[in-house]
Amino acid sequence: MKYSGFRVIREALTGHRGWGPAWRDPEPKDQYDIIVVGGGGHGLATAHYLSSVYRELSVVVLEKSWIGSGNVGRNTTLVRSNYMLAENTKFYGMSLKLWENLEQDLNYNAMVSQRGILALHHDDGGRDAQLRLANTMRMAGGDGEMLDVDQIRKLYPGLDFNNPLFPITGGFIHRRGGTARHDAVTWGYARAADRRGVDIIQNCEVTGFRIENGKCIGVETTRGFIGGKKTGVAVAGRSSQLMAKAGLRLPIESHVLQAFVTEGLKPLLPGVVTYGAGHFYISQSDKGGLVFGGDLDAYNSYAQRGNIAVLDSVLEGGLSLLPIMSRARLLRSWGGIMDMSMDGSPIIDKTHIDGLYFNGGWCYGGFKATPASGMCFAHLLSTDQPHENAAGFRLDRFRRGYVIDENGVGPTPNLH
Amino acid sequence: MLINHPLLGPRDAQEFIYLGDARLIDRPDWQAADAQEQFFEYTYLRDNPAGEHKELWFHEYGDRSWLVVTRNTVTHEITHVELASEAARARGRSK
Ligand SMILES: Cc1cc2nc3c(=O)[nH]c(=O)nc-3n(C[C@H](O)[C@H](O)[C@H](O)COP(=O)(O)OP(=O)(O)OC[C@H]3O[C@@H](n4cnc5c(N)ncnc54)[C@H](O)[C@@H]3O)c2cc1C
Numbered sequence: 001m002k003y004s005g006f007r008v009i010r011e012a013l014t015g016h017r018g019w020g021p022a023w024r025d026p027e028p029k030d031q032y033d034i035i036v037v038g039g040g041g042h043g044l045a046t047a048h049y050l051s052s053v054y055r056e057l058s059v060v061v062l063e064k065s066w067i068g069s070g071n072v073g074r075n076t077t078l079v080r081s082n083y084m085l086a087e088n089t090k091f092y093g094m095s096l097k098l099w100e101n102l103e104q105d106l107n108y109n110a111m112v113s114q115r116g117i118l119a120l121h122h123d124d125g126g127r128d129a130q131l132r133l134a135n136t137m138r139m140a141g142g143d144g145e146m147l148d149v150d151q152i153r154k155l156y157p158g159l160d161f162n163n164p165l166f167p168i169t170g171g172f173i174h175r176r177g178g179t180a181r182h183d184a185v186t187w188g189y190a191r192a193a194d195r196r197g198v199d200i201i202q203n204c205e206v207t208g209f210r211i212e213n214g215k216c217i218g219v220e221t222t223r224g225f226i227g228g229k230k231t232g233v234a235v236a237g238r239s240s241q242l243m244a245k246a247g248l249r250l251p252i253e254s255h256v257l258q259a260f261v262t263e264g265l266k267p268l269l270p271g272v273v274t275y276g277a278g279h280f281y282i283s284q285s286d287k288g289g290l291v292f293g294g295d296l297d298a299y300n301s302y303a304q305r306g307n308i309a310v311l312d313s314v315l316e317g318g319l320s321l322l323p324i325m326s327r328a329r330l331l332r333s334w335g336g337i338m339d340m341s342m343d344g345s346p347i348i349d350k351t352h353i354d355g356l357y358f359n360g361g362w363c364y365g366g367f368k369a370t371p372a373s374g375m376c377f378a379h380l381l382s383t384d385q386p387h388e389n390a391a392g393f394r395l396d397r398f399r400r401g402y403v404i405d406e407n408g409v410g411p412t413p414n415l416h
Numbered sequence: 417m418l419i420n421h422p423l424l425g426p427r428d429a430q431e432f433i434y435l436g437d438a439r440l441i442d443r444p445d446w447q448a449a450d451a452q453e454q455f456f457e458y459t460y461l462r463d464n465p466a467g468e469h470k471e472l473w474f475h476e477y478g479d480r481s482w483l484v485v486t487r488n489t490v491t492h493e494i495t496h497v498e499l500a501s502e503a504a505r506a507r508g509r510s511k
Binding site for chain 2 (some may be wrong): 042157240241249250251252253254268299300302303307309342399407411412413414
């Protein structure tokens with residue numbers, strides 16, 4: 001069923017009895033051309049582009065829980081392309097372009113909102129770094145603009161401009177950046193893929209790979225063996241665990257990242273603000289809740305919940321930036337398991353096992369990557385060649401010494 | 417989280433800086449024939465288990481000693497804490 005304005009009116013007049021489920025709930029077949037493991041944003045986007053762009057006819061997505069139960073349903077939905085290294089600028093630049101046309105492509109309202117991301121600076125050093133970033137981005141065809149304090153005051157009157165320790169001295173705005181509705185992205189990709197015949201199998205955990213003569217011929221699951229000529233794994237925080245079943249050790253650690261939301265408030269923040277002095281960023285959802293987050297908990301964790309110390313420091317950052325937040329009630333906090341890579345950049349590559357492909361290492365920036373990751377992984381799975389915009393995201397780059405370390409902090413995953 | 421420091425007793429995890437997998441103690445021999453491969457694995461590859469994990473914590477806001485903490489990465493339960501210097505000597509290192 002195609003969604004349209006006409007359809008909405010017709011359903012409104014007929015008691016909304018005509019809406020069907022947005023995707024089927026099929027039984028798994030014995031054999032597929034391509035198996036995608038993981039029904040998060042990346043797995044579903046991969047399936048969508050496999051069927052729509054690469055015309056693959058036999059694709060299945062296997063999800064151990066319900067689709068969107070992982071990080072794609074837990075993130076703070078920032079979409080941006082503000083990178084400096086060439087591999088990242090072209091990849092995230094491509095992603096942003098795909099976001100801009102996502103709803104037309106999917107026929108689904110993903111609430112993509114380019115409301116702008118403002119990064120504040122508080123001293124000369126911070127300003128110089130931002131200016132350099134803005135120039136680098138513009139040279140690569142992106143957008144970046146420096147704002148002075150008066151311009152920021154007009155946009156965000158509620159910020160504390162005269163904090164004695166960290167006065168706001170200006171900022172940098174990425175106007176094409178913004179937010180999207182995370183669940184709608186999941187559902188939109190799932191529905192679009194399903195409409196082209198992709199089977200989405202929920203409650204089906206992959207427990208191992210069947211590898212014969214160095215070739216992966218399918219996966220063992222909690223619902224039995226499923227054969228596949230090619231298998232692409234996109235399981236985010238579970239990457240190390242699952243790939244270990246194929247004998248791989250990855251340059252990845254799993255860490256928990258928390259996020260927080262307050263009760264709904266009247267419109268207060270027109271866009272996204274990131275604090276240059278503390279690790280804190282905030283936006284306001286369309287329902288009115290303030291959505292914000294900060295640092296990782298910083299130790300390996302597979303618990304989808306965090307420690308109170310991080311809550312403390314995030315709230316301190318928030319209050320020093322936006323003092324009126326003290327009157328808002330915190331509704332919920334939660335955590336997601338991040339696949340933190342050793343250089344802070346992702347991996348989209350073949351493995352040394354024939355027919356087995358890997359997508360992961362998204363750190364805490366994988367939501368904005370969803371469309372490009374799906375497109376590039378689909379390209380790799382279908383053509384066996386890396387997509388030109390993801391050619392640097394190779395698994396062996398660490399061995400070769402070609403790390404893509406945007407922050408320059410070395411092999412310390414909890415600092416990226 | 418509380419880390420039961422072998423010398424100082426239970427301390428708040430906030431006093432510590434986290435480094436990672438305690439296998440970092442086993443620095444490869446730089447003169448080995450396959451030193452390059454060994455250092456690649458040492459520097460970049462991790463087991464990253466869901467469950468028991470031996471890891472290095474530095475008591476930055478305390479006595480500045482390194483500890484090897486055995487912690488469950490699913491429950492965050494800490495079952496064993498020892499001084500990293502002792503763990504290293506037990507593995508045959510001189511210090
Ligand atoms: C609190 C928080 C805030 C974030 N904020 C942002 C942000 O503002 N901007 C941004 O760009 N990114 C952000 N991220 C990061 C982003 O959410 C992730 O990088 C991205 O969602 C990861 O890709 P995914 O959607 O495919 O992962 P997931 O949604 O985690 O998908 C992986 C799926 O694989 C499934 N799976 C795992 N193991 C198996 C198995 N054995 N068999 C079958 N299925 C399996 C899981 O159940 C899961 O559904 C944030 C993350 C968190 C937790």
